[in-house]
Amino acid sequence: MLRHASPLLSLACVLLLTACGAEVATPVAPRPALVIQPQPAVAAADSYPGEVRARFEPALAFRIAGKVSKRLVEEGQRVKADQPLAELDPQDVRLQLDASRAQLAAAEANLALVRAERDRYQRLIDRQMVSRSQYDNAENLYRAGLARLKQAKAEVEVAGNQAAYAVLRAPQDGVIAQRLVEVGQVVAPGQTVFTLAADGEREVAIGLPEQQFARFAVGQPVSVELWSQPGQRFVGRIRELSPAADPRSRTFAARVAFASTSIPAQLGQSAKVYIAGAERSPLSVPLSAVTAEQGQAYVWLVGRDHRVQRAPVRIGPYGAESVPVLAGLDAGDWVVAAGGHVLREGQEVRPVDRSNRGVDLAAKE
Numbered sequence: 001m002l003r004h005a006s007p008l009l010s011l012a013c014v015l016l017l018t019a020c021g022a023e024v025a026t027p028v029a030p031r032p033a034l035v036i037q038p039q040p041a042v043a044a045a046d047s048y049p050g051e052v053r054a055r056f057e058p059a060l061a062f063r064i065a066g067k068v069s070k071r072l073v074e075e076g077q078r079v080k081a082d083q084p085l086a087e088l089d090p091q092d093v094r095l096q097l098d099a100s101r102a103q104l105a106a107a108e109a110n111l112a113l114v115r116a117e118r119d120r121y122q123r124l125i126d127r128q129m130v131s132r133s134q135y136d137n138a139e140n141l142y143r144a145g146l147a148r149l150k151q152a153k154a155e156v157e158v159a160g161n162q163a164a165y166a167v168l169r170a171p172q173d174g175v176i177a178q179r180l181v182e183v184g185q186v187v188a189p190g191q192t193v194f195t196l197a198a199d200g201e202r203e204v205a206i207g208l209p210e211q212q213f214a215r216f217a218v219g220q221p222v223s224v225e226l227w228s229q230p231g232q233r234f235v236g237r238i239r240e241l242s243p244a245a246d247p248r249s250r251t252f253a254a255r256v257a258f259a260s261t262s263i264p265a266q267l268g269q270s271a272k273v274y275i276a277g278a279e280r281s282p283l284s285v286p287l288s289a290v291t292a293e294q295g296q297a298y299v300w301l302v303g304r305d306h307r308v309q310r311a312p313v314r315i316g317p318y319g320a321e322s323v324p325v326l327a328g329l330d331a332g333d334w335v336v337a338a339g340g341h342v343l344r345e346g347q348e349v350r351p352v353d354r355s356n357r358g359v360d361l362a363a364k365e
Contacts (some may be wrong), residue, residue, distance in 0.1 A: 026338030033349035035302050035359055038283035038329050039322065046276075048206045050256065052226075052269040055201035057177060059192040062088060063165040067186050072196070075179040079170045086181070088166040093159070100152070100159040107152035111145040118142040163254045164276055174198040175267060202258065203239065203264040206273050216241060220275070222256055227270035234261040236273070270323075283329050284322045288338040290315060299329070300336040300343055302359055307348050308336060334361050 066088030073085050121138040122298040124130040146180040167301050178195035181187060204224055208216055218241050223230065239257035246253065256273050258265070265271070289299050290313070300308045313328030329335070336343065345347070 006299075025363060029349040030306065030348045031342075031345075032352050032356070033300075033302065033308070033339065034354065035291070035334045035338070035351040036286065036337045037334060038285050038325060038331060046212075046274070048208065048273045048275065050204040050206035050224075050271045050273050052265045052267055052271055053203055053205045053255075054177070054199075054267060055196035055203055056198040058171060058196050058198065060085065060168060060171070060194040060196055061190050061192050062086075062168055062187055063095070063189055064088070064162055065186070065188050066092065067167060068181055068183050068193075071179075071181070071183050073176050073179075075176050077176050079174060079176060079196070081170055081172045083170045084167050085170055085176075086168045088187075090163065090166045093163040093166050097156070097159040097163050100156040104149070104152040104156050106144070107149040111142075111149045114138070114145040115143040168193060170196060172196075172198050177267065197267050197292065201261060202263065202267070204236070204256040204265075204271045204273055205252050206256060207246070207249060208241075208254050210245050210250055210252065212253050214317075216252075216254070216275070223274045224256060224258065225274070226265060226274045227272075228266075229264070233274065234263050238275075283331060284319075284324045285329070285335055286322055286337050287318065289335050289340065290323055291340045300340045302334045302336060302349060302351055305348075306351060306361070307346050308343050310345055334359070 049302055069089045070087040071085075072087070073079055073083075079085065106356045118135075118138040118141070121130055121135045125132065125135045167351060175197045176194050177197040179193075180195075181191075181193045181262060188191065216238060218238055220238045222236050222238060224236045225231070225233045236256045236258050238254055240255035242253040285299065290297050291299070296312055298310050298312045311328055311333075314326045316324035316326050336349070351361055353359050
């Protein structure tokens with residue numbers, strides 16, 4: 001009996017051991033994938049560095065020549081309207097004023113003399129004691145004396161103005177943006193002494209490359225990002241565009257005005273101006289989202305079933321962090337932002353955002 005049961009027992013043991021050694025298949029969890037939607041065109045626009053400047057920047061200069069005797073303000077100092085900024089040595093203009101006043105006194109004395117002479121001849125001619133020509137001569141001397149007095153008064157006013165011009169004053173409230181002279185320096189009339197950044201509107205000064213100058217125009221909308229407020233962009237427009245390139249940098253100077261007067265822009269701040277071209281696509285994606293194979297760029301799209309699909313795209317020039325997509329994407333698409341090289345067609349993924357939170361692909365961002 002045991003002899004016949006031995007083969008059956010051995011077969012049962014073999015089957016039992018085989019079953020114990022077999023591995024049990026477990027389901028594979030979907031791979032997490034960082035997904036984003038294509039960004040608006042402003043993110044793919046060209047950017048140009050600039051500096052915040054005042055809308056009005058008058059160059060301040062003396063109206064007369066002279067030697068600078070006093071400099072009363074420093075660069076960056078805030079000034080009020082009519083505040084003295086610098087003075088010239090007043091000795092020469094004071095001497096000129098004294099000379100003009102002396103000439104005025106002489107003209108007044110001469111006028112009194114010729115007036116008395118004319119009046120005397122007037123009485124004599126009434127008595128027919130002098131000729132008419134003698135009286136006319138006295139009358140002409142009186143008129144000449146009257147004109148000389150008027151001239152002397154004007155010269156005194158001019159000399160007084162010249163003396164006042166020896167003090168340079170601020171035409172309006174603002175900040176001294178630039179100082180170009182020192183005490184002891186001799187300046188000519190009209191030579192810039194200070195540059196004043198007047199209070200009021202603020203703008204951004206930029207330089208535009210000559211190879212792209214044709215696509216810029218006055219009034220063109222732009223967006224401005226201040227260095228002190230990264231990630232926040234303000235609406236603006238090109239207010240002024242130079243018709244000639246700078247001979248050294250070969251760029252065209254432009255001024256960008258803010259659409260609002262309440263922008264917290266301070267003088268001298270760094271800024272970046274974004275200008276979108278008309279030929280650009282309204283979409284862009286991060287550089288890490290784009291993969292290429294055999295010269296064809298593509299991205300991974302995530303469908304509603306959480307499965308990825310390769311989508312060929314046509315891209316524009318690469319930027320620092322993003323690349324414009326000229327064709328192949330829609331604004332509502334969800335794109336795998338990184339790690340596309342480890343994906344395969346039809347693979348199921350778990351969409352997450354940058355905070356590793358699940359993303360509802362059916363909801364709009």
